[in-house]
Amino acid sequence: MSEILNTSGEFYFAIFGEYSIATYNLKNRLGVKPADIDAFAVNFDPRNMASNARILFALRASINILWSRYNIPPPRFKTPSHIIIGDYLFFARLFVKHVIISLNEEVPPNIKIIPVYHHLTHAASAYYFSGYNSSTVLTVDGYGELESTVLWKVRNGEFEQIISIPANIGSIGLLYEEISTKLGYDNMEGPGKLMGLAPYGKNSQYYEKLKSFLRIQDSDDYPYYFTLDGTKPKASKTNFREPYSKIANLIYPHPKVPWNPRGDLHLDAVNLAWAVQKVTEDLVLHLAKWAKDHTGENKVALAGGVALNGKASKGLHYSKIFNDIFIFPSANDSGGPVGAAAYVYEHFLGGKMQHGRLKDVYLGPEYSDEEIKKVIERSKLKAEYIGDDVNAVADLVAKGEIVTWYQGRAELGPRALGNRSIIADPTRKDYWNTVNDIKGREWWRPLAPSLLEENEDDYFKDPVPHEFMVLMFYYKDEDICKRVPVTCHVDLTARPQTVSRDINRTWYDVIKAFKDLKGEGLVMNTSFNLAGEPLVETPKDAIRSFSLGGFDAMYMQGWLIKKK
Ligand SMILES: [Fe+2]
Numbered sequence: 349m350s351e352i353l354n355t356s357g358e359f360y361f362a363i364f365g366e367y368s369i370a371t372y373n374l375k376n377r378l379g380v381k382p383a384d385i386d387a388f389a390v391n392f393d394p395r396n397m398a399s400n401a402r403i404l405f406a407l408r409a410s411i412n413i414l415w416s417r418y419n420i421p422p423p424r425f426k427t428p429s430h431i432i433i434g435d436y437l438f439f440a441r442l443f444v445k446h447v448i449i450s451l452n453e454e455v456p457p458n459i460k461i462i463p464v465y466h467h468l469t470h471a472a473s474a475y476y477f478s479g480y481n482s483s484t485v486l487t488v489d490g491y492g493e494l495e496s497t498v499l500w501k502v503r504n505g506e507f508e509q510i511i512s513i514p515a516n517i518g519s520i521g522l523l524y525e526e527i528s529t530k531l532g533y534d535n536m537e538g539p540g541k542l543m544g545l546a547p548y549g550k551n552s553q554y555y556e557k558l559k560s561f562l563r564i565q566d567s568d569d570y571p572y573y574f575t576l577d578g579t580k581p582k583a584s585k586t587n588f589r590e591p592y593s594k595i596a597n598l599i600y601p602h603p604k605v606p607w608n609p610r611g612d613l614h615l616d617a618v619n620l621a622w623a624v625q626k627v628t629e630d631l632v633l634h635l636a637k638w639a640k641d642h643t644g645e646n647k648v649a650l651a652g653g654v655a656l657n658g659k660a661s662k663g664l665h666y667s668k669i670f671n672d673i674f675i676f677p678s679a680n681d682s683g684g685p686v687g688a689a690a691y692v693y694e695h696f697l698g699g700k701m702q703h704g705r706l707k708d709v710y711l712g713p714e715y716s717d718e719e720i721k722k723v724i725e726r727s728k729l730k731a732e733y734i735g736d737d738v739n740a741v742a743d744l745v746a747k748g749e750i751v752t753w754y755q756g757r758a759e760l761g762p763r764a765l766g767n768r769s770i771i772a773d774p775t776r777k778d779y780w781n782t783v784n785d786i787k788g789r790e791w792w793r794p795l796a797p798s799l800l801e802e803n804e805d806d807y808f809k810d811p812v813p814h815e816f817m818v819l820m821f822y823y824k825d826e827d828i829c830k831r832v833p834v835t836c837h838v839d840l841t842a843r844p845q846t847v848s849r850d851i852n853r854t855w856y857d858v859i860k861a862f863k864d865l866k867g868e869g870l871v872m873n874t875s876f877n878l879a880g881e882p883l884v885e886t887p888k889d890a891i892r893s894f895s896l897g898g899f900d901a902m903y904m905q906g907w908l909i910k911k912k
Contacts, residue, residue, distance in 0.1 A: 376713070382448045383456040389692040391684030393463040394436040396493035398585035402434025409439035437461050462696055464688040466492030467652070468507060470679070473687030474649035475502045476694075478674035479705030484645040486635060489652035490521030490535075491588045497635070497652075499571075501643040505694055505701065510642050515588035517573045517581055520628050521653050522589055526596035527624040531617050532604050541609075542621040543659055544793045547839035548613055549622025557599045558623050564634050571638040572631055599623075609790050625659060632660040636669045646671045651687065655679035655818070656762065658843045662820040666810065677709050677816035678761035686760075707815060708851050710767055712758030715887050720905045723887040729895070731909045738854050741903045742861030744910075745773055745871060749900035750783065752876050754890040755854060756905070758883070763817040764875035765845055766798060766855030768883050768890075770899070772872040773862075774832035779872065783834070786898045788879020794842070795872050797835035800859055801846040803869035807832070808844070817845045834872045845873065858903075 394402045410431055430438040440461050448455050464472075470487040485500040485507075492498075496519030498512045515522065521539075528538020531545075563580070564572045573580055574591055576598075581591065600620060607614035636648065648670040650661065656679050665673055676683055693699040724731045734740055745751055753769045764770075770787075772779045774797060784791050796817055797807075804811040807828055808821040820843045823829045829836035836842060849856040863869040876890070877883045878897050884890045887904065894902045894909070902909045 382453050386697050387460040387462045387692055388444050389685065389688035390440050390461060390463045391466055391469040391688040393465045393493060394434060396465060399434060401586060402436060403431060406431045406434045406436045406439060409436055437463060462692050464691050467495055467498040468691060469684040469687035470651035471500050471507055472691040473676040473683050474651035474674065476690040476701045477676055477706035478649040479703060480647050480649060481703060482645060483647040483649050484639045484643045485649045486639060487652040488520060488654035490525060491515035491519055494585060496521060499639050501645060513570050514583035516584040516591055518570060519588065519592065520631055522592040524624055524628060526592040527620055530596055530600050530605055530620060543625060543657055545618055545621040546625035547837055548792060549618035552619040554599055554619050555623035555626055558627050561595045562627065571635055613792065628657055629660045629663045633663050633667055636664050640669050649674045651676040651679045653680040658818050658820040665819060675818045677818055679818065683761065709760040710757040711760045714757040717905060720887050723891055724907055727891045729909050731907045733906055734908045735906045736854050738858040738903060739861045740908055742858050742865060744901050745771055745862055746865040748773055748776060752894050752899050752902040754876065754904045758885060764873065764883060766852045768876045769873050770876050774834045774870055774872045775866065775868060777833040779834045783874060794837040795834055795874050796843045797832065797870045798845040798847055798859060798873040799870035801848045804846050807870060813846045815845060817843050832868060832870055
């Protein structure tokens with residue numbers, strides 16, 4: 349296989365990330381055989397890790413492989429020795445073999461695994477899909493092999509590392525995770541929820557205490573660092589998390605905030621969330637200024653888990669430090685393999701990446717009209733074929749029905765962008781609670797809007813087209829917010845998707861038809877899944893979730909299904 353990008357900008361292979369997308373595309377869309385693949389890129393390079401971290405990584409990889417749902421044979425005799433020497437790449441190779449077996453394909457004799465430095469994979473994902481030739485790139489993360497935050501200057505595909513902050517010295521991601529733990533959430537789900545909780549809080553002792561452990565500086569040394577004793581810590585190759593759990597304990601000495609996240613808001617919970625969010629915003633802004641001074645570039649591309657903090661990126665947008673911002677939509681580690689593959693293609697395999705701005709991420713599996721019809725017939729639900737004329741769907745939404753929406757290829761990354769969505773009337777204030785309730789989410793969590801691209805100026809303060817729901821904007825004023833209360837958070841912000849017809853025709857048409865009925869070119873859009881479940885994937889998933897959830901109707905690739 350000589351290309352990872354075809355002319356429409358689709359990418360086709362990656363491992364340890366969006367596994368289902370990679371394997372589906374390989375087999376069903378491209379007809380690529382495993383023997384045709386030149387290399388498999390991995391978004392960590394364990395050779396850069398401390399030896400005990402390497403061993404831990406190899407151990408985790410072996411456990412993940414054994415526990416995974418694929419057709420895994422028992423570990424080989426040699427496996428324990430690979431754990432002892434920390435040979436993570438052995439497990440990467442093993443995993444690739446099992447992926448190939450699970451596709452019922454023959455395993456080729458030589459599988460080439462190429463590890464890429466973790467922050468470089470994030471940087472490559474941001475740079476190659478930004479459309480920029482030269483730019484600043486910021487990769488802000490929990491941790492990679494050793495680092496948490498790296499600043500790059502990239503020109504013509506050459507990545508120059510300007511500064512790299514070790515994870516024990518300046519990890520915004522780990523700090524955020526530790527504060528999330530205090531609120532009773534785990535590392536994965538916590539940060540996103542705290543970002544939504546923060547606007548209910550205010551400046552308090554927690555922010556002041558948190559700031560006392562932080563040093564922000566303009567010098568050529570690190571732009572910032574966290575300190576427990578006032579001195580600059582030395583870089584450590586292990587125990588990345590320790591300084592942040594100590595800081596979290598010093599700020600809030602109790603094991604957990606005594607609250608029920610589904611009950612009343614708790615003052616400590618909201619003020620802790622406010623504090624860690626404000627520190628994140630302060631640091632991202634400072635990092636951006638520092639980066640501009642040190643690279644001279646006027647465009648910035650971002651990736652890494654912290655790049656999913658749309659509130660911090662909002663500050664960057666309104667600051668005008670850079671003329672243009674691109675955030676890779678799958679900015680966390682699920683998108684790292686994409687960057688790894690792009691980097692390997694250009695820097696190891698002699699290819700040349702096309703430079704274009706990523707406009708959509710409908711890159712996952714899709715199902716034929718025939719398959720959809722069969723699943724609907726088997727469900728015995730009342731369905732009518734309406735094709736692409738989605739006026740009837742808009743009519744139901746305008747009448748107050750909560751509608752699930754399923755069509756085409758699933759989205760890459762954490763957001764539903766009109767192919768696996770739930771839509772509702774944004775003018776119905778009570779739907780904020782209703783929709784959160786259906787999805788089993790805490791009542792205070794915000795819901796996002798999808799709007800016609802040409803209407804963005806009618807709603808938002810100084811917006812730019814943004815297709816991926818990873819950047820927030822302020823609504824223009826409180827009156828506009830009151831018109832669409834379901835999609836306006838308490839700080840008058842939203843994380844919108846701007847929709848153009850050439851990218852998703854029926855999705856645009858349903859919003860347009862809603863506008864014709866209710867006067868608002870904007871609908872509420874949240875991911876189509878039930879409480880504690882992943883985004884629906886197959887037509888069968890969609891029918892099941894639709895039937896179990898409190899939805900009124902579903903548009904499913906041309907079919908309108910009603911419960912009543
Ligand atoms: Fe990462």
